[in-house]
Amino acid sequence: MTKPLNVEHDSPSIAGHGATKSYAMQESMIVKWSLIAISLVFLALFLILPLVSIFVTALEKGWATYVASITDPDALAAIKLTLTVVLIVVPLNAIFGIVAAWAITKFSFKGKNVLITLIDLPFAVSPVIAGLVFILLFGAQGLFGEWLFQNDIKIVFALPGIVIATMFVTFPFVARELIPLMQMQGITEEEASISLGASGWKTFFLVTLPNIKWGLLYGLILCNARTIGEFGAVSVVSGHIRGMTNTMPLHIEILYNEYQFTAAFAVASLMSILAIITIIIKNFIEWKAKDE
Amino acid sequence: MKRRKKSVLLPGVFTAVLLLAACGDDPLESSEGKAEILNVSYDPTRELYVEFNKAFANHWKEQTGQDVTFQQSHGGSGKQGRAVIDGLEADVVTLALAYDIDEMAHTRQLLNEDWQTEFEHNSSPYTSTMVFLVRKGNPKGIKDWDDLVRDEVSVITPNPKTSGGARWNYLAAWGYADKKFNGDEEQIKSFMKQLFGNVEVLDSGARGSTTTFVEREIGDVLIAWENEAYLSINELGVDEFEIVTPSLSILAEPPVAVVDKVVDKKGTREVAESYLEYLYSDEGQEIAAKNYYRPRNEEILKKYSDQFQSLDLITIEDFGGWQEAQKTHFADGGTFDEIYQ
Amino acid sequence: MELTLKKRKKNTIIPGFTMTLGYTMLYLSIIVLLPLSMVFFNTFSMSWSEFWQTIAHPRAVASYKLSFGTALAAGVINVIFGTIIAWVLVRYQFPGKRIVDGLVDLPFALPTAVAGIALATLYSPNGWVGQFFDFKIAFTPLGIIIALTFIGLPFVVRTVQPVLQNLGSEIEEASASLGATRLQTFAKVIIPELLPAIITGFSLAFARSLGEYGSVVFIAGNMPMKTEITPLIIMTKLEQYDYVGATAIATVMLVASFILLLLINIIQWYTNRKFSLQ
Numbered sequence: 001m002t003k004p005l006n007v008e009h010d011s012p013s014i015a016g017h018g019a020t021k022s023y024a025m026q027e028s029m030i031v032k033w034s035l036i037a038i039s040l041v042f043l044a045l046f047l048i049l050p051l052v053s054i055f056v057t058a059l060e061k062g063w064a065t066y067v068a069s070i071t072d073p074d075a076l077a078a079i080k081l082t083l084t085v086v087l088i089v090v091p092l093n094a095i096f097g098i099v100a101a102w103a104i105t106k107f108s109f110k111g112k113n114v115l116i117t118l119i120d121l122p123f124a125v126s127p128v129i130a131g132l133v134f135i136l137l138f139g140a141q142g143l144f145g146e147w148l149f150q151n152d153i154k155i156v157f158a159l160p161g162i163v164i165a166t167m168f169v170t171f172p173f174v175a176r177e178l179i180p181l182m183q184m185q186g187i188t189e190e191e192a193s194i195s196l197g198a199s200g201w202k203t204f205f206l207v208t209l210p211n212i213k214w215g216l217l218y219g220l221i222l223c224n225a226r227t228i229g230e231f232g233a234v235s236v237v238s239g240h241i242r243g244m245t246n247t248m249p250l251h252i253e254i255l256y257n258e259y260q261f262t263a264a265f266a267v268a269s270l271m272s273i274l275a276i277i278t279i280i281i282k283n284f285i286e287w288k289a290k291d292e
Numbered sequence: 293m294k295r296r297k298k299s300v301l302l303p304g305v306f307t308a309v310l311l312l313a314a315c316g317d318d319p320l321e322s323s324e325g326k327a328e329i330l331n332v333s334y335d336p337t338r339e340l341y342v343e344f345n346k347a348f349a350n351h352w353k354e355q356t357g358q359d360v361t362f363q364q365s366h367g368g369s370g371k372q373g374r375a376v377i378d379g380l381e382a383d384v385v386t387l388a389l390a391y392d393i394d395e396m397a398h399t400r401q402l403l404n405e406d407w408q409t410e411f412e413h414n415s416s417p418y419t420s421t422m423v424f425l426v427r428k429g430n431p432k433g434i435k436d437w438d439d440l441v442r443d444e445v446s447v448i449t450p451n452p453k454t455s456g457g458a459r460w461n462y463l464a465a466w467g468y469a470d471k472k473f474n475g476d477e478e479q480i481k482s483f484m485k486q487l488f489g490n491v492e493v494l495d496s497g498a499r500g501s502t503t504t505f506v507e508r509e510i511g512d513v514l515i516a517w518e519n520e521a522y523l524s525i526n527e528l529g530v531d532e533f534e535i536v537t538p539s540l541s542i543l544a545e546p547p548v549a550v551v552d553k554v555v556d557k558k559g560t561r562e563v564a565e566s567y568l569e570y571l572y573s574d575e576g577q578e579i580a581a582k583n584y585y586r587p588r589n590e591e592i593l594k595k596y597s598d599q600f601q602s603l604d605l606i607t608i609e610d611f612g613g614w615q616e617a618q619k620t621h622f623a624d625g626g627t628f629d630e631i632y633q
Numbered sequence: 634m635e636l637t638l639k640k641r642k643k644n645t646i647i648p649g650f651t652m653t654l655g656y657t658m659l660y661l662s663i664i665v666l667l668p669l670s671m672v673f674f675n676t677f678s679m680s681w682s683e684f685w686q687t688i689a690h691p692r693a694v695a696s697y698k699l700s701f702g703t704a705l706a707a708g709v710i711n712v713i714f715g716t717i718i719a720w721v722l723v724r725y726q727f728p729g730k731r732i733v734d735g736l737v738d739l740p741f742a743l744p745t746a747v748a749g750i751a752l753a754t755l756y757s758p759n760g761w762v763g764q765f766f767d768f769k770i771a772f773t774p775l776g777i778i779i780a781l782t783f784i785g786l787p788f789v790v791r792t793v794q795p796v797l798q799n800l801g802s803e804i805e806e807a808s809a810s811l812g813a814t815r816l817q818t819f820a821k822v823i824i825p826e827l828l829p830a831i832i833t834g835f836s837l838a839f840a841r842s843l844g845e846y847g848s849v850v851f852i853a854g855n856m857p858m859k860t861e862i863t864p865l866i867i868m869t870k871l872e873q874y875d876y877v878g879a880t881a882i883a884t885v886m887l888v889a890s891f892i893l894l895l896l897i898n899i900i901q902w903y904t905n906r907k908f909s910l911q
Contacts, residue, residue, distance in 0.1 A: 027815055036727055039718045045762065046783050047739050050751035053761060057754065096660050103653035107645060115657070117898050122665055124890035126844025128864040129883045132871065133668035136675055136880070140379035140400060143671065149379070152557075157380040167664055190647050200648035222741060229744025231847035232864070236871075239380040241330065241365045249746040249847070254366070256750060257499040258338055259527050261507065268747040275742035279735045370872035377874065395874050451855060454872045493772045493854045496868070508757040510772065624690070624878070632857045633691060 054272050057265040069255075069263035070270055077243040078251035078267070082228055084159065085247065089166045089227050094220055097174025101212075102204075105182035106190065116179065122171040130168045131236025134161060157239030162247065165233040170226045177219030178212055185211055214289035218282060225278045229271065327352075327360040327563045332382035334369040334456055334546070335499045336520045340583040341386070347579060348570050352563065360563055368497040369456030376402070376551065383555050383564045386548045388456025390414070391614035393549050403552045416545035417571035418585035421605060422457075422464045424536040425505065425514040425521040432512045436538045437468040440513060441486040448511035449491055450501040452621070452628050457498035457544075459622060461515040464542040466621070467606040471540060485631040506533070517544065519584035522599070543605040672887055675880040687881040692857050693866055697885070700863040703774055704842035707781035708835045715789030716831060722790070723797045737790045740783050745847030752780055753852040772854030777862065780848040785838030792834035793827055800826055829904040833897055840893045844886065 026032075059066055069075065100119060104112060122130065136142050138155035148155060155161045189211070193203040209216075231249040238245045246254060248271055255264035333341060345362040352360045365372065365380070373392030376382050377399055385393060396402040408415045426434050432445050440447050450458035465487055466480060473479035492511050495501040498520055505514035506528050513536075514521070521535050548568045555561040570576050577587035581596045593600065611617040621627045676684060687693065721727075722734050740748065756763045756779060757771040770776050800823070808818040846864040854860040861869075863886055870879035 031815075032725055035717055036721050036725060038714070039721045040733070042714045042718070043733060043736060046779070046786065047736055049755055049761065050748060050783070051739065051743075053755050054747065054751050096657070099653045100657040100661075102649060103657050106647045107650045107654070109654070113898060113902065115661075117894050118661060118665065119657075120894055120898075121669070121890070124840040124844065124894050125669070126846060126864045126867075126883075126886055126890075128846045128867050129672065129844070129886060130668075132867065132879060132883060133671050135378050136671040136876070137668055138379075140377065141876075142378075145379060154379075154381070156378060157375060164664070168668065171664055187645065187647060191645070194646050194648070203647075225742040229742070229747070231744060231746040235847075236868075239365055239375050240367050241363050244363055249744045252744075252750070253746055256503070257335065257366070257497070259503070259506075259524075264750070268744075268750065271744050271747055275739060275744075278742045279738050282738060283731070283735045368872060370874075374872055374874060399874070451857075451869070453857075453869050491856070494856045496850070496855055496865075496872075504772075508753070508771070509759045510757070623873075624875070629692070629857075 051272060054265055054269050058262065058269040060265075061262045065262055066266050066269075069260075069266035072263070074243045074246070075251060075263075075267055078246045078248045079270075081159070081162070081244075081246065082248045085163055085166055086224060086227050088163050089170060090220060090224050092167060093170055093223050094174050094216070096171070097176075097178050097219060098212075098216070100175045101178035101182050102208075104179055106187050119172050119175050122168050123176075125168075127169055127230065127232025128236060130233040131165055134165050134168070134237050156237045157241075157245060159245070161237040162234050162245065165237045166227050166230050169230050169233050170223045173223035173226060174216065174219035177215050177222070181212055181215040182208075214285055214292075217285050218289075221278055221282050221285070225275065228274060327358055327560055328363065329360060329383045329560060329564060329567060330363040330365065330381060331384050331386060331567075332365045332372050332376055332380060333386040334372060334388040335366055335497050336457070336517055336523070337386060337546075338364070338366050339523065340519075340580065340585065343583065344571070344576060344579045347575055348567055351570060351573075351575070352566065355566075358563070360567075368454050370454050371497075381554045381558070382551050383558065383560050384548065384550055384568055386546065386568075388544075388546050389459060389614060390545070390547045390608070391459075391618050392456065393547055394614060396551070400553070402554065403549055407549045408547060410549065411568060412572060413588050414545055415547045415549060416588075417548060417568070417576065418546070418580040418587055420518045420544045420546065420585055421541045421603070422461050422515055422538075422544065423518045423521050423541065424538060425516050425524060426512065426534050426536055428532050428534060430534055430536065434513050434536055437465055437487075437540070438472075440465070440490065440515075441483060443490075445490055445513060446492045446511045447487065447490045447513055447515065448493055448495075448501050448505045449515040450498050451494045451496055454496040455498055455501075456546075457517050457520070458501075459617075460517075460542055460544045462621065462628065463608070463611060463617060464538075464540070464606070465515075466627075467542055467610065468538070468540045481627060481631060484627070488631050518586070518600070522584035537601045537603050540604040540606065543607045545608070669887065672880050672883045675877060676884045679877055679881060683877075684881050687878045688885050692861065693863075693882060693885075695858045696861050696863045696866045699774060699777070699859075699861065700843055703777040703781055703862075704839050706778045707785055707842055708839045710778070710782050711785045711789045711838050712831055712835050715786055715834065716793055716827065718786075719790045719793040719797055723794060737787050739787075740785075741787050745784070745845065746851070748783055749780060749848035749851035752776075752783060752848065756852065771852050772860065774860060776852040776854065777849055777860065780852050781838075781842040781845060784845050784848060785842050788838040788841065789831070789834035792837065793830045796827055796830040829900055833900055833904075836893055836897045836900070840890060840897070843889060843893070 104116065135156055137144060138148060138161065139145055140149060155164070189207050190203050193207045194200070198206070229249060231253075234247055235250060235253075238247070238250055240246060240250060240254065242254070248267060252264050252267050252271070255267065331341060331345075341362075341364055345364070349360050349362070352358060365375070365382075367375075369388035369392050372385070373387060373395055376385060377396055385396070387393060390408060393403070393407060397405045397407060411417065424434055426432070433439065434445065439445060449461050452458040452462045466484060469480040469483040473483070493501070493504045495504055498517060501514060502516060502520060502524050505511050506524055516524070518535075525533050525535065548571065550561065550564045550568060555564045571580070572588065574589065574592065577589040577592045581587045581592050581599075584599065586600050587593050587596070608614055608617060611620070619626065679687070718737065722730065753771050753776070755761050756776055758764065758769055760771070763770050770779065804822055804826075805818055808822045809815075813821065844864060846862075846868075849862055850865060853862060853865070855865060863882065867879045867882050867886075870882065
């Protein structure tokens with residue numbers, strides 16, 4: 001085993017070596033197929049059925065209702081808001097991820113492990129707490145509350161609050177993907193480039209970026225998926241104003257609370273389609289990355 | 293060296309630009325020449341205010357020529373109250389409990405402590421009460437609160453800690469037990485303990501409970517707002533549920549108020565006050581009645597009398613007002629905590 | 634934050650250390666550290682006994698037990714089935730394997746609220762699955778475990794899978810040639826190799842489950858002492874205008890998260906060192 005192993009990283013390849021080798025130490029066919037069956041049943045119960053139920057309920061009352069639910073002005077506003085949040089949050093966290101990964105993997109300094117743990121922290125913090133902290137900071141009774149009120153700047157219960165809470169929740173996603181990857185690649189290529197006289201930026205764009213592009217894309221996709229779907233943290237800071245500060249998941253909750261179950265599931269199915277597209281892109285990326 | 297300086301700036305500038313974009317594109321900014329009102333309300337008033345907002349917008353346009361648009365926010369009463377205290381800039385609040393508005397007056401002086409005298413009838417333009425929703429044919433034969441403590445009856449009510457409606461439920465049951473046991477606190481508590489022992493799911497809001505009862509088909513009886521019970525029958529299943537009115541319940545007064553500090557800042561006081569005033573007009577009262585809220589206007593109430601059965605009603609004053617009721621029953625260590633220990 | 638920032642002795646020629654580290658620290662401080670410090674800051678306004686009373690309140694304690702217990706149970710379920718799924722995906726060929734492999738990521742991509750509503754619908758007594766059981770699944774701790782299993786599955790599969798792929802066949806062959814049965818090889822050779830990855834996957838799933846809110850509230854039933862998770866207690870306290878109480882409970886959860894993350898990282902350092910020694 002020459003490759004340094006990193007438990008953290010989702011390695012992109014799927015069928016490893018030995019997968020198809022037939023040597024004397026294979027399990028019997030019974031064991032093999034029972035294990036496959038167990039996996040499939042488990043996945044069916046926990047993943048496929050919920051997915052199917054969303055689409056069935058969404059289409060229960062026919063296409064017309066379905067289309068009407070997702071083209072409702074409030075639904076469209078929710079979609080627009082969610083996309084706006086994505087457009088702000090994902091690039092910001094991507095820049096951070098690249099910068100942080102550069103600092104952590106290209107240099108050695110004391111306290112690096114502490115830094116990595118701190119970057120990981122939002123991942124383990126309950127979304128409810130993530131929302132709460134921004135209320136404590138920017139809420140009317142919070143640290144900056146009075147100042148914000150006097151200057152008529154709205155953070156919580158408006159777009160900035162939703163953006164910043166989402167940023168917190170999706171904070172580690174890109175960095176987490178890049179750090180192990182760049183650690184594995186080492187610094188020799190960059191050193192060579194610099195000593196040949198290339199600038200730091202040139203080195204980054206021409207040497208580092210091509211090396212990490214698939215990992216970066218993968219991180220972006222995870223970050224994107226979580227940004228679209230974040231519920232707990234956004235719920236605390238949104239204010240739930242229809243057509244204004246409702247993101248898609250909050251809109252689903254509201255429809256659900258208005259007894260519009262079909263409409264709720266219609267919007268949910270839209271989000272499921274997004275999730276499925278995400279997965280397809282992700283698989284495509286893994287496949288491309290493996291090719292190279 | 294020069295180049296590196298520039299490079300330090302780049303990600304920072306980009307970050308700043310995006311953050312500024314986030315702040316600048318504030319969807320809550322009101323547009324000029326038009327009045328915009330944010331009404332922060334509790335869960336079961338969605339349908340009521342959809343209709344009423346339209347009616348008032350027409351009325352206001354006729355009166356002043358000004359266009360008025362509405363933003364609605366709905367959720368559990370406590371959650372909504374907290375959002376307003378934390379800075380959600382509501383022009384008017386229309387919540388389930390006076391307590392939630394009191395809290396706004398206490399903690400941030402968003403309005404006067406005597407806000408409840410601002411409008412008629414304790415600033416509650418409509419009332420409701422707590423009734424039982426049972427399945428068609430009333431298979432468990434539920435008639436009154438006594439039936440709710442029977443072993444084989446399963447009850448659905450929201451959590452009084454988070455739901456305003458649930459607090460009215462709790463106090464109505466307490467009031468009944470109080471009368472039954474002549475105020476013997478031990479017996480009342482044991483009655484309440486039995487009742488909540490029968491509760492299967494304690495959702496965080498009134499709407500959640502209705503969903504549990506209606507959609508998930510859990511429980512034999514749902515203790516609900518009268519308006520909510522009618523709504524579920526008409527929206528979700530005319531042939532599936534029945535309303536049972538207990539012998540005694542509580543007069544639930546959902547209050548409304550103008551949030552002084554916000555309307556003064558936004559310059560919307562006039563329209564906000566007229567908006568709440570209009571709830572007391574004939575048209576407002578009629579819309580309330582149509583949405584199954586008991587109107588204050590006697591004539592309109594009479595017109596809808598077959599919809600609103602008369603029953604014995606206690607009031608929040610029997611509990612010494614909301615501050616007192618909150619402290620005794622719902623605060624940490626109150627009677628509700630006791631029965632769950 | 635006392636990081637002693639020192640360039641390593643062997644000076645690297647790669648530029649941008651000050652800039653990248655500075656930016657990282659700044660962004661980290663603004664988005665994560667400053668906000669999180671508010672939790673501790675607000676808790677300081679309580680006296681020690683008030684703090685203790687809040688966090689040791691029977692309802693709070695019951696919620697820790699529930700959150701901890703259900704996260705643990707879901708973690709164990711995921712370790713068992715997640716490892717099997719990873720094994721199946723790495724070692725076997727079968728039709729539809731690619732789709733199954735992609736599907737594992739669904740809980741990452743699907744919004745938690747959507748998952749919660751869908752699971753509650755399925756597992757409620759009148760749901761597609763729930764109707765086949767005599768006992769209630771949704772609105773009991775069992776329902777919470779199901780939601781958390783859903784949330785945590787990809788963590789185990791995706792950490793075990795790459796390790797399994799990199800696991801050479803040599804040691805298995807050696808074990809087999811020494812006369813071990815397949816089961817013995819599996820238990821004595823393969824499992825120990827996978828263990829660090831399994832533990833990491835478990836801890837990640839566990840950490841995520843402890844704080845999970847969106848998917849759980851719809852399926853939990855939210856009964857005090859019985860099915861009330863800790864994040865819900867925080868929400869409940871907030872809705873009763875008890876900010877200090879909410880932050881006190883949040884402090885407990887934050888400390889638990891710190892410890893878990895530390896644990897995960899220690900396992901990783903240990904594993905990395907072990908492999909770099911080999």
